[in-house]
Amino acid sequence: MEDIRMANISMENICKTYPNGVSAVENFSLEIKDKEFLIFVGPSGCGKSTTLRMIAGLEDITSGVLKLDGEVVNEVPARNRDIAMVFQSYALYPHMSVYDNIAFGLRRRKLSRDEVDQKVREAARILDLESQLKKKPRELSGGQKQRVAMGAAIVRNPKVFLMDEPLSNLDAKLRVQMRLEIEELYERLGATIVYVTHDQTEAMTLGTRIVVMKDGIIQQVDTPENLYTRPANLFVAGFIGSPQMNFLKAAVLDKNGVLTLEAGGSTLALPESRQKPLKEKGYVGKEIILGIRPEDIKDAEIFVNVLEASCITARIQVYELLGAEALLYFEHAGSKVTASVHSRTKAREGDTVRLAFDMEKSYLFDMETERSIL
Numbered sequence: 001m002e003d004i005r006m007a008n009i010s011m012e013n014i015c016k017t018y019p020n021g022v023s024a025v026e027n028f029s030l031e032i033k034d035k036e037f038l039i040f041v042g043p044s045g046c047g048k049s050t051t052l053r054m055i056a057g058l059e060d061i062t063s064g065v066l067k068l069d070g071e072v073v074n075e076v077p078a079r080n081r082d083i084a085m086v087f088q089s090y091a092l093y094p095h096m097s098v099y100d101n102i103a104f105g106l107r108r109r110k111l112s113r114d115e116v117d118q119k120v121r122e123a124a125r126i127l128d129l130e131s132q133l134k135k136k137p138r139e140l141s142g143g144q145k146q147r148v149a150m151g152a153a154i155v156r157n158p159k160v161f162l163m164d165e166p167l168s169n170l171d172a173k174l175r176v177q178m179r180l181e182i183e184e185l186y187e188r189l190g191a192t193i194v195y196v197t198h199d200q201t202e203a204m205t206l207g208t209r210i211v212v213m214k215d216g217i218i219q220q221v222d223t224p225e226n227l228y229t230r231p232a233n234l235f236v237a238g239f240i241g242s243p244q245m246n247f248l249k250a251a252v253l254d255k256n257g258v259l260t261l262e263a264g265g266s267t268l269a270l271p272e273s274r275q276k277p278l279k280e281k282g283y284v285g286k287e288i289i290l291g292i293r294p295e296d297i298k299d300a301e302i303f304v305n306v307l308e309a310s311c312i313t314a315r316i317q318v319y320e321l322l323g324a325e326a327l328l329y330f331e332h333a334g335s336k337v338t339a340s341v342h343s344r345t346k347a348r349e350g351d352t353v354r355l356a357f358d359m360e361k362s363y364l365f366d367m368e369t370e371r372s373i374l
């Protein structure tokens, strides 16, 4: 019968507590669609690898249900799950050639020599390793080693690829190149890929859907665009985007039915899109957290479309020219703030300047729950 090669992964309330009592993953529920390229992202220790290893069958599931194509696989051993895993460390056999490293997993199966050879050469072609097959791992660059590790996974032709920070041992330039290669690979393979990284830039550029994790708990599952424009809470807002979003304590004031924010002695006008949720959810007279991205703070002197009503005055502590933009660091309302403004700004260290907040792009968060009010 023809192999249909579906690969849905369904996770229902999965928890992992290690024998030493560490709770690494809590109530993880997620549907990963067939042929999806899904990313797990979050700071070190948030449970990404643990989750991946549970999918692979390399780690016991404490509670909850894991299904592959509708079938419960909690107790199915790793070798019977048709899943390949690629790790951060390349896990190559140093004494074996590139060819043998790629062929290794295949030789344990009952395949003819010709079949093995054909699969290895096909993988080498896809990964541009054809001229490297006779070499030993020590003769290869970091990027080539990582490609060999990918090759060993590809020849097994699994339904699902799990990749745990596969690029984090590579230098920045190579990482960008390999990122493009992985994207191409994904398109050629037509497999489901779950990819783990702690790097939000990598997550944003690679994924079609991203799972943001913190302390073993899913914070938000969304497209890169939505994570950036509609973060569910303070953590996601601060984690996605570079430089980080700024957060300021602000009071919600009502002047004859028009809401404004008061932050550090400055009054900021609010567009209708921001006033409405504050009114409807009962925040008038309360304190909230205002989020504003560095790129949404403008130097009022050089920016044409400045609304006077959303300006603050601040003394610049540090000026950093990056090229097209300059970063201005200052304090306001008791918080450290970064503005990323056009490089033609005249503002320098020690200057007192007017800065305009683009309040159409502001974010509002509840002080207690840290959830987005928008």
Ligand code: ADP
Pocket (backbone or CB within 6 Å): 018, 019, 020, 022, 023, 024, 042, 043, 044, 045, 046, 047, 048, 049, 050, 051
């Ligand atoms: P990440 O991959 O996101 O960095 P991990 O899944 O490796 O996170 O770890 C999640 C949490 O579980 C961390 O607190 C880590 O210290 C703990 N942990 C990981 N592996 C083990 C283990 N084998 N035994 C006990 N605790 C572990």
Ligand code: MG
Pocket (backbone or CB within 6 Å): 048, 049, 050, 164
């Ligand atoms: Mg990890």
